[in-house]
Amino acid sequence: MINLFLDLDGTLAKFNSKRNALKRFDNEIGFFANLKPYKYIEFVNELATKENVNVYVISATPNDQADQDKLIWIDKYLNNIPKANICFSRIGENKAKVIKDKLNITIDNNCLLLDDYTKNLIEWQNLNGIGIKRITSKADNSRGLWKGHCLKDLRQLSILINSIVNAQWWEAEVGWHILCQGLKFFNWFPQNHWQAITIML
DSSP states (O other): OOEEEEOOOOTTTTOOOOOOHHHHHHHOOOTGGGBBOOTHHHHHHHHHTTTTTTEEEEEEEEEEEHHHHHHHHHHOOTTTTOGGGGGETTTTHHHHHHHHHHOOOOOTTTEEESOOHHHHHHHHHHTTTTEEEEEEEEEEETTTOOOOOSSOOOGGGGHHHHHHHHHHHHHHHHHHHHHHHHHHHHHSSHHHHHHHHHHHO
């Protein structure tokens, strides 16, 4: 089962296009609740109805009021995501560690994070998760700091997830095949030859 974790600011919500966004986010009631979503947000919401993927929100906020604003936004645009799957961190916290502490989920290669902030993706990857860089006009990875998966069109998210899963399956199959061939060779190789090799080593 794939666990998909979604950032909001600059990833699904048009946060960075607003003037003085960080300051307003901290002080202005209703600021985040009134943000416009990026195009094709409905395709992301639809993913939460699929049986083969658990969809979560992991998003940073400065305070409790901002949490409430985000809940209003989520209810408007991502209402297929269960309330139990919504998690907020404070700005600057490691999202992977917050997920482990609050939701008791250990990050592994079945855990995907869609985020526009490279720092979050690197921290996620360092704990064995898979990061997906959200590409927008405000976060275009022009400096090339992120070397992993990227997503520009939200309509392609489901396809990208499937390709990641298929790549993992293929890697596991190849590894299993190599192991099996190795065991066959071990069983075939004469025992006295193994003893001779052991003595030489």
